[in-house]
Amino acid sequence: MLEPGAAAPDFEVQDQTGQARRLSDYRGQNVVLWFYPKADTPG
């Protein structure tokens, strides 16, 4: 895992609507990047 203080790698990934999302779109905000094992599983 990345350690605190490390630069978070930028990415470009499609969301559920097909829109491309980049980390750099959110510069200036706190971002929570939350991985989950599988769509439609609890947690």
Place this chain on the structure above:
Amino acid sequence: MQILGASFDTVADQAAFARKFGFNFPLLADTDRKLGLAYGATDDPKAGYAKRISYLIGPDGKVKKAYPKVNAAAHPEELLKDL
């Protein structure tokens, strides 16, 4: 604060997931595992499942906090404390 969910599911699966639970934040379809590999949610480009981890990324684009084991129920509170 912006929440971004991510898994290795397809856009269609993410859309169904978001619809079912009424999620109004982006769910990223990391089907090629590039995001998961970059962030340590897997070390296998063919992995079926992402690890249950999360990150708080600051306004400067740096990792503020890494959460190696996320308990979904307790996580929102934990995050708010760290902001």
